[in-house]
Amino acid sequence: MADLFEAAGLTPPHPAPLAERLRPRTLEEVAGQDHLLSPEGPIGRMAAARRLSSMVLWGPPGVGKTTIARLLAHAAGYEFQQISAVFSGVADLKRAFEQARVRRQAGQATLLFVDEIHRFNRAQQDGFLPWVEEGVVTLVGATTENPSFELNGALLSRCQVFVLRRLDEAAQAALLERAEAAEGRDLPLTPEARSALVALADGDGRYLLTLAETLFGVASATPLDPPALGRLLQKRSPAHDKDREGHYNLISALHKSIRGSDPDAALYWLARMLEGGEEPLFIARRLVRAAMEDIGSADPMSLVLANAARETFEHLGSPEGELALAQLTVH
Structure with missing residues (x-):
């Protein structure tokens, strides 16, 4: 592949980040959220029945909110459409709703995934109501903030709220094993340093894989112990905010x-x-x-x-x- 790029005078593309390459391809591969995604869980039952209800996925960063929405649309046969409350305005919402309306007329259901939905103001949130009520879109919102504080009561009454958990040690260990399998080699860590790496990630799967990708690039003749790991990765600022x-x-x-x-x-x-x-x-x-x-x-x-x-x-x-x-x- 590199030779083809060189022959064309192009630079080979950079590989995707490890977290992106290991993004789950089915709901069963999503780590740490079995209480929602198992066959007995509420989202797992929806996917099996291929009938989705509007919902809000509430949880900390790096636990799979976007991935779950994308895989849920695929499992249920819905068209997946994504917007971000950070970058989108009223015009973007109107365009998304109009596209969903056209699809519905053609017999295609739409899952509209709204990332950081709490960043939409109250008036913008009210704009979802008629489209959700009529079933033009099935709304899946993702938020890191308490929906009871940040979302309109009228919108919440039309959605189920599902709480995603921080990844436990077993889920994080499974992610590291998946990363090692993808790279074809073990992380250069002692067992104690491996435990320290999991603790440093603090339940954030994306951050854990980011750290693992850094470690795969380390040329070390001997496995790193916890002090060496700390010197290499420094430390992560503890998750905290002033008023949220x-x-x-x-x-x-x-x-x-x-x-x-x-x-x-x-x-x-x-x-x-x-x-x-x-x-x-x-x-x-x-x-x-x-x-x-x-x-x-x-x-x-x-x-x-x-x-x-x-x-x-x-x-x-x-x-x-x-x-x-x-x-x-x-x-």
């Missing part, structure tokens, strides 16, 4: 860890928020709330210590004040 889904998920996890008397988990979530750039005084206020609501009369001193930790942080600032938050969390 990650913000509420992490503070909720801190509350639940305190309520469950798990100091190690509580310290982990505290450190993850601080590392992610969360406002420490916000955390301090939430710890005061936990002392008052979750502990209360079971340990009245908790509220006194919580207020003292908040005042300590206000007086000392970071990083010394963060120790007061950590000590309070352990208490």
